[in-house]
Amino acid sequence: MKRRDFLKVVGLAAVGATTSVAAQPPDGLSEVKRDIAAAKADNGAGIMPEHVTAPTQFVEANGIRYAYRRFGRESGTPLLFMQHFRGGLDHWDPTVIDGFAATRPIILFDNAGVAGSSGETPDTIDAMARHAADFIRALGIQRFDLLGFSIGGYIAQSFCLQYGEHVRRLILVGTGPRAGEPPTDPKYAKYGGITDPKTGEAPLEAFQNLFFSPSDTSQAACSAFWARRHVRTENVDPPSSPQTAAAQRAAITEWRKPRGERFAELKLIRQPTLVVNGREDIMVPTVNSFTLSQHIPDAQLIIYPDSGHGSLFQFPELFVKHCLLFLDGRGVPT
Template sequence: MASYATAEPQFVEVNGTRFAYLRFGSTAKTTVPLVFLVHFRGTFDHWDPELIDPISATREVILLDNSGVGKSSGTVPGTYAEWADNVAQVVKALGISQIDLLGFSMGGFVAQMTALNYPTLIRRLILAGTGPSAGEGIEGGDSAAFGRLASASNDDEERGGFLEGFYSLTPAKQSSGDKWWKRMTTARSNRSDYLGPEGTKAQIGAVLRWSNPEYASEGSYNRLHEIKIPVLVANGDNDILVPTVNSWVMFKRLTNADAHLHIYPDVGHGFLNEYAGQFSSLVNQFLDV
């Protein structure tokens, strides 16, 4: 059976856009695949194998590059609703009737809109290191840390930006981050680079729109009560990019969902890498119920 390291990219064309994805894992326990949506500037080559492999050992997984990202063609859409349209259309093109969905960080924004706009498509939803669109109680992240991620243009700048944004600055935590960086960047061959300047600018535009109360009607904050499926919300207790309080606000607004909240101690945005073993186990337990 293929692993994250050995899975070969596959492609499907939807409305003139060639979407790239990895699809691998076990179908022994369930035929419902788990789709992963990645963070800001990331591609399907930027996941942690220590997170992905324990999950794919028990279920099929699909890691998707949205349009304009990684090995996919096209351009980055301006709203997360459009990103969600892409997810739903790719799933349909693959002949899949229902999925579980995990969105991390910016991918979590997309996951919320997918669940809201395609409610029969999603069986269970996992929202990791993310939060709702603009609304009461929502806090903005560290603009300097986000700026370093956005402007990074070489390996050293990318490493520095992600380690500072995902991990606290203590020597022990930076050492943990360095181990993650090494295993993540060496897991796969022929890896895509982080998203380039043009696509990054488009992603920033989508973030700004998501965070602007003037576009509240396009977002998730006032619609979270529409979600009526099991939802797992997870984060670290000191997330500086998508502040941890936003996970709490999101959890409280999922009034009609079977919502669960898990906060990991002494960790930030990169909790799913630092606690990869625990989080992968939690994901499998949540999806197996």
């Protein structure tokens, strides 16, 4: 079977009978309100503030003051999130985060120099992973699950290679291996670095073109995600600095260069791993997800149809369902 055909088959199998989720994207504001109500109704046991209300906290390690939010259930294996390019605490989808928080402790954080954290952002992925290790040690957490999205997925891989004894299970979303296939779509160059001068962040236009596919269904899902993402209006994380953007670009460039035998490091990632992407990712081309699933020894792959880099935001409930099955060791149905 050709690689392209394999991706198509896996995507359709993963979604199965739930494709109606994409056909009628839910209204962003009503969905997040519903999720919050559901979490509060969940017996009230161990439930902490949800994504849109959780306070920002700070912890210091090696001279860096890390901004983070920790909420969800008090018991269970924590799930640590690593964010996309220039992204901070408030760039996550509340529906995704609250979906996880209903069943386990959640930790969102800004790495060194990013958004609300102090210091400067380093210009290599490995150094970013070392800062993440400093942060998690400062919290006193010995073992956790790890979800990395986009550049956060690069950092998550490096973290597992350097500090794998601390990671129980790994989720890689919209990301790729070292020396993977680079983006070639002209939209990447056009929209990848644009900034809204009013907010200091990437505008809606960038997300429409880079995170979602051009179809009406996907663009409607983008609008719903954008509404959900802006529900929080108090104690909002500040935008990342130009220094962070430049350092992350340099780190991405370095990550695209091989180190030894191409993809050999992936065989050293021993954690059970779930790889997720959209069929039309033009930022980290979808073929890279296939590569991850083929070279990480204990990996599963899900490709969602008619979606791009931000597939987790287009299918938030389905994404959470698949991830929870994986994190709970029950396997992902195909």
